[in-house]
Amino acid sequence: MLELAILGLLKEQDLHGYELKKRLTETLGSFSSVSFGSLYPALNRLERAGGVAATEAGDEPAVAVPVPMTGSLDGELAAYRATRRPTRRAGRSRKVYRITPRGDALFAELLAADNAAGDDERLFHLRLAFARFLPPDERVGLLERRRAQLVERLARSRANRKSARDRDAYAQSLAERDTELTERDISWLDRLLAAERTPKGKAKSR
Amino acid sequence: MLELAILGLLKEQDLHGYELKKRLTETLGSFSSVSFGSLYPALNRLERAGGVAATEAGDEPAVAVPVPMTGSLDGELAAYRATRRPTRRAGRSRKVYRITPRGDALFAELLAADNAAGDDERLFHLRLAFARFLPPDERVGLLERRRAQLVERLARSRANRKSARDRDAYAQSLAERDTELTERDISWLDRLLAAERTPKGKAKSR
DNA sequence: GCGCCGATATATCGGAGCGATATATCGGCT
DNA sequence: AGCCGATATATCGCTCCGATATATCGGCGC
Numbered sequence: 001m002l003e004l005a006i007l008g009l010l011k012e013q014d015l016h017g018y019e020l021k022k023r024l025t026e027t028l029g030s031f032s033s034v035s036f037g038s039l040y041p042a043l044n045r046l047e048r049a050g051g052v053a054a055t056e057a058g059d060e061p062a063v064a065v066p067v068p069m070t071g072s073l074d075g076e077l078a079a080y081r082a083t084r085r086p087t088r089r090a091g092r093s094r095k096v097y098r099i100t101p102r103g104d105a106l107f108a109e110l111l112a113a114d115n116a117a118g119d120d121e122r123l124f125h126l127r128l129a130f131a132r133f134l135p136p137d138e139r140v141g142l143l144e145r146r147r148a149q150l151v152e153r154l155a156r157s158r159a160n161r162k163s164a165r166d167r168d169a170y171a172q173s174l175a176e177r178d179t180e181l182t183e184r185d186i187s188w189l190d191r192l193l194a195a196e197r198t199p200k201g202k203a204k205s206r
Numbered sequence: 207m208l209e210l211a212i213l214g215l216l217k218e219q220d221l222h223g224y225e226l227k228k229r230l231t232e233t234l235g236s237f238s239s240v241s242f243g244s245l246y247p248a249l250n251r252l253e254r255a256g257g258v259a260a261t262e263a264g265d266e267p268a269v270a271v272p273v274p275m276t277g278s279l280d281g282e283l284a285a286y287r288a289t290r291r292p293t294r295r296a297g298r299s300r301k302v303y304r305i306t307p308r309g310d311a312l313f314a315e316l317l318a319a320d321n322a323a324g325d326d327e328r329l330f331h332l333r334l335a336f337a338r339f340l341p342p343d344e345r346v347g348l349l350e351r352r353r354a355q356l357v358e359r360l361a362r363s364r365a366n367r368k369s370a371r372d373r374d375a376y377a378q379s380l381a382e383r384d385t386e387l388t389e390r391d392i393s394w395l396d397r398l399l400a401a402e403r404t405p406k407g408k409a410k411s412r
Numbered sequence: 413g414c415g416c417c418g419a420t421a422t423a424t425c426g427g428a429g430c431g432a433t434a435t436a437t438c439g440g441c442t
Numbered sequence: 443a444g445c446c447g448a449t450a451t452a453t454c455g456c457t458c459c460g461a462t463a464t465a466t467c468g469g470c471g472c
Binding site: 222223224242243246247250295296297298299300301 | 419
């Protein structure tokens with residue numbers, strides 16, 4: 001799972017572990033903030049598998065002007081510090097990771113794999129975040145598979161909600177929330193599917 | 207985490223592993239269906255710690271009429287089979303688990319622990335499911351702590367949503383969903399808090 | 413009656429992810 | 443000079459999961 005995320009980010013830009021972590025927490029959503037205890041082992045796995053190559057960066061930045069990607073806080077802060085003084089980066093030396101052709105192939109494989117079983121929300125969100133690398137028909141497939149899973153889940157959720165009626169108020173509230181969330185997620189997917197089928201050519205790809 | 211769930215269910219009724227798993231998937235919500243690979247090890251941990259005691263059931267049921275808990279499918283099916291024939295249960299012999307006083311204490315400890323750090327959704331849901339075992343003021347505390355976490359998360363989520371504007375449509379949609387879900391969860395908690403503060407004495411406790 | 417399928421049930425294994433912690437190195441503040 | 447805090451990489455122990463193995467019984471076809 002992490003492998004997919006790492007490779008996806010490295011496809012855009014070479015990055016070192018620490019920076020990778022920040023972007024990862026953005027990509028995966030506001031929750032689920034990827035621990036270093038999973039990131040570094042995952043990077044090592046990828047390196048052993050030949051999916052990424054690491055270059056020990058001295059102290060000059062690997063890229064003259066690292067692509068800001070967003071006009072966000074980090075960028076502005078860095079710019080501010082840069083005007084104050086041409087400071088050399090603080091802290092320990094970095095290992096900058098770069099994706100290889102093997103990694104590209106691995107990424108495509110992980111992205112397309114149709115995990116029929118298992119309704120892993122995080123994995124779906126991750127795939128969706130990289131949906132732009134998927135051909136349009138596979139995008140629809142991804143969304144429809146997810147929709148089917150949610151419909152199944154909704155049935156279980158409604159059954160559970162019914163049977164929760166003779167439990168206490170907390171169980172009921174929990175079950176109601178569950179049902180509503182699933183319903184909303186389904187209509188969210190329906191909106192995405194509708195957008196997918198009326199192309200309009202406005203999609204901003206990279 | 208599983209320990210808390212197991213002990214909470216065993217507080218109501220003695221259960222064997224397989225049945226425990228079914229109830230667990232209900233309690234934890236429609237997703238996250240607790241694997242045997244975590245359940246049985248967790249039961250062994252609890253047994254070693256003296257929180258539960260296992261009795262190897264022969265083939266007579268440990269309880270003459272196992273409490274149905276819900277008038278649900280399981281119950282009706284069992285009743286149906288019972289009318290057809292006084293069948294002896296099929297399958298391998300069971301190990302029925304019973305909670306001990308040590309387990310009771312452990313449960314209280316796990317339920318009350320104020321995990322300031324870490325915004326683990328599942329753990330919160332689990333605690334809420336057993337909120338009836340908490341004194342009213344601690345219930346409010348639990349809800350308010352969760353609310354604070356969600357407010358923090360909402361801030362991150364909104365920031366991320368803003369910075370997602372110059373990424374593709376999928377990232378934007380993902381970020382919007384994130385924000386909306388968090389907002390809805392906060393108002394859900396507000397409703398629970400309001401209900402908590404206007405007691406009305408209607409709460410159905412056990 | 414016999415064999416086999418499917419349900420019931422317990423158990424283990426390898427791997428992934430997490431939280432805590434250790435280690436290293438530098439800038440800046442006092 | 444000394445220390446703090448930010449940056450960065452890395453490891454340890456643990457929990458949980460999915461897959462798989464194992465055991466045992468009822469019921470079905472033939």
